Amino acid sequence: MIPQNHLLVLSLVLLTIGVVGVLVRRNVIIILMSIELILNAANLNFVAFSRQWQNLTGQIWGVFNITIAAAEVAVGLAIVIALFRNRETVNVDEMNLMKW
Numbered sequence: 001m002i003p004q005n006h007l008l009v010l011s012l013v014l015l016t017i018g019v020v021g022v023l024v025r026r027n028v029i030i031i032l033m034s035i036e037l038i039l040n041a042a043n044l045n046f047v048a049f050s051r052q053w054q055n056l057t058g059q060i061w062g063v064f065n066i067t068i069a070a071a072e073v074a075v076g077l078a079i080v081i082a083l084f085r086n087r088e089t090v091n092v093d094e095m096n097l098m099k100w
Helices: 004-024 028-053 057-087
Strands: none
Touching: 004 028, 028 057
């Protein structure tokens, strides 16, 4: 059995990589992958605490979170493909369609 501390440290590492990826990178695809890492860190925490307290609520929230992540990826990739067709770039700095 994996100790609780190891799961929390792994979750912290995933969260840190995801936050740094969102803040530092300019590529939309990398930003989407970083958001997925953040959601996976949350899932890991849900499951770890659910196992510690012998309660299934955290695991149910983990499955719900995975569903939200899948929907986010589908919508995000559709938006990225549409923007790439119009602008031919995936750089966030060059995507200023909503600005006046």
